Amino acid sequence: MTVTNRRALVALAAALALTACSKPPTEAIAAADAAQQAAVAAGAEEYAPQAMNAVTEAKAALDAELAAQGQKMSLTRSYKQAETLVAAYKTAADQAATAAAAGKEQAKQEATTLISEGRMALDEATTLLASAPRGKGSAADIAAMKADLEAAGVALTEAETSLTNGMFLDAKSKATSAKESIQRVKDAVTAAQAARR
Numbered sequence: 001m002t003v004t005n006r007r008a009l010v011a012l013a014a015a016l017a018l019t020a021c022s023k024p025p026t027e028a029i030a031a032a033d034a035a036q037q038a039a040v041a042a043g044a045e046e047y048a049p050q051a052m053n054a055v056t057e058a059k060a061a062l063d064a065e066l067a068a069q070g071q072k073m074s075l076t077r078s079y080k081q082a083e084t085l086v087a088a089y090k091t092a093a094d095q096a097a098t099a100a101a102a103g104k105e106q107a108k109q110e111a112t113t114l115i116s117e118g119r120m121a122l123d124e125a126t127t128l129l130a131s132a133p134r135g136k137g138s139a140a141d142i143a144a145m146k147a148d149l150e151a152a153g154v155a156l157t158e159a160e161t162s163l164t165n166g167m168f169l170d171a172k173s174k175a176t177s178a179k180e181s182i183q184r185v186k187d188a189v190t191a192a193q194a195a196r197r
Contacts, residue, residue: 035093047103
């Protein structure tokens, strides 16, 4: 083999090596996009927002790298960095899906506990209100507190419906609000009883 032929083979091998790195990793990108969609479907935006932010940042870094390589001449393009970034993007998406599942389970447990505590507090407050001191000007206050307890009961029922429908954050929010309203009634009745003494 002549020197010229050897040089031609070396040049061809170098060109092939460059070409191998000059195409974006489309299959890996498709897999990472699918993982990102799976994370969204798992509720990561709601139950694992920080993990989902990491996915968004990883995708933005990948897109920026792909755009930068796309602007270069074909022979000077290299998608090695893109391969690293797409792997990070997929990892972040997988982690977000896992975090969403954990966050959803935690929210479910917290909502269940809050609703249970709310029901017990409602019973206590109803009993306490029945023994509230009556007197001049107290009828309107008692009626208002009774209405607050009824509204809290409705909110707890709505929280139970949300829990059943898998809307755990909504259930938590409604149960928390109901508990706070019930506690205000209990505090008011206790203060009135203390004032009477």
